[in-house]
Amino acid sequence: AQTVTQSQPEMSVQEAETVTLSCTYDTSENNYYLFWYKQPPSRQMILVIRQEAYKQQNATENRFSVNFQKAAKSFSLKISDSQLGDTAMYFCAFMNLTSGSARQLTFGSGTQLTVLP
Amino acid sequence: DAGVTQSPTHLIKTRGQQVTLRCSPKSGHDTVSWYQQALGQGPQFIFQYYEEEERQRGNFPDRFSGHQFPNYSSELNVNALLLGDSALYLCASSLAAIRKLFFGSGTQLSVL
Numbered sequence: 001a002q003t004v005t006q007s008q009p010e011m012s013v014q015e016a017e018t019v020t021l022s023c024t025y026d027t028s029e030n031n032y033y034l035f036w037y038k039q040p041p042s043r044q045m046i047l048v049i050r051q052e053a054y055k056q057q058n059a060t061e062n063r064f065s066v067n068f069q070k071a072a073k074s075f076s077l078k079i080s081d082s083q084l085g086d087t088a089m090y091f092c093a094f095m096n097l098t099s100g101s102a103r104q105l106t107f108g109s110g111t112q113l114t115v116l117p
Numbered sequence: 118d119a120g121v122t123q124s125p126t127h128l129i130k131t132r133g134q135q136v137t138l139r140c141s142p143k144s145g146h147d148t149v150s151w152y153q154q155a156l157g158q159g160p161q162f163i164f165q166y167y168e169e170e171e172r173q174r175g176n177f178p179d180r181f182s183g184h185q186f187p188n189y190s191s192e193l194n195v196n197a198l199l200l201g202d203s204a205l206y207l208c209a210s211s212l213a214a215i216r217k218l219f220f221g222s223g224t225q226l227s228v229l
Contacts, residue, residue, distance in 0.1 A: 004159075033216050043205060045160070045220035091159050095216060103216060104150060104173060105209075107159030 002027040002094050006108035013082045014116050020067075021077045021111050023092030031097040034068065035105070036077045040088040048090070051075065082115045089113075119144065121210050121221035129227045130198050138193040138224045142210030148172075149191040150218065151183060154205040166191055167213055195226075203228045 003026045013019035025034070036048040051059045051068050058066050063083075067076045079086055092108040122141045130136050142149050148167045152160035162175035166185035185191045189210075195202055205225050209218040 037220075042222060043225075044222040045207060045209075047217065047219075050217070093159075097216065103148075103211065103213075103218075104162040104165060104175070105152075105160070105218065106162070109157075109159050 002029070002032075002096060002106045004092050004094050004106055004108035006092055006111050008111045009109070010112045010114070012114045012116055013079075015082055015084060017082055018078060018080045019082055019113065021079075021090050021092075021113065023075045023077070023108055025073050025075065025092070025094050027073070027094065027096070029096050029098055033095040033097060034066075034075045035093040035095065036064070036066070036075075037091045037093060037107075038086075038088045039091065039110075045091070049077065079113075084115050084117060087113060087115045121208055121219050123206075123208050123221035123224050125224060126222070127225045127227075129229060131229050132198055132200060134198050134228075135194065135196045136198060136226060138195075138206050138208075138226070140191045140193070140208030140210075140221060142189050142191070142208075143219050146210035146212055146219070147189055148211045148213050149185060149189065150209045150211070151191070151193045152207040152209065153177070154207055154223070156204070160207055163193070198228045200228050202226065 032053045034051045038046045049061045063080045089110045093105040150165040151163040154160040164174040169185045180196045205223045207223045208221045
């Protein structure tokens with residue numbers, strides 16, 4: 001079984017500044033994906049960024065980037081030039097890609113990020 | 118192109134009752150997964166449907182059951198409701214071969 005841990009229940013950042021959200025995971029698998037999802041007050045879970053475990057290069061999507069440390073089982077999210085619309089709950093999630101698995105997501109407990117004007 | 122749609126958005130039930138939640142997947146998607154998100158927690162996997170069959174199930178009792186229809190839409194049924202079943206129920210759809218899930222806005226279930 002996999003576990004995902006987010007140790008920062010709440011964080012805040014000034015608009016236009018940079019913030020990093022932490023995530024660690026535990027698995028014995030080698031083939032997996034890692035995700036960061038954003039859940040604003042509308043409750044819809046929105047995919048922010050995805051990282052394939054076999055890729056050494058860190059994923060980047062505009063202002064969002066990750067620091068993926070496979071040996072340390074660490075997967076942090078960096079948000080640059082923070083905007084008020086980034087205020088949301090952020091979830092780290094794991095997907096096992098082993099043959100026969102159901103492609104289910106295992107989520108962490110989330111980090112509530114507030115961007116201050 | 119409509120995304121994942123769920124109905125109803127809110128629901129209030131009493132203990133012991135039964136409830137049915139509905140989900141229409143994103144156009145072209147053939148796989149539907151259901152998640153339960155308790156207040157202040159991350160979503161927990163309930164089960165996944167593909168080709169009208171339950172493909173995998175999380176750690177949920179048999180009171181939770183589902184169905185997938187030929188048009189890929191899905192229902193989640195919960196029998197004998199408990200207070201602890203109060204949560205946001207999220208539906209996610211995907212293509213079986215693609216590791217990318219799209220979520221709906223959820224159904225907020227309150228059990229009194």
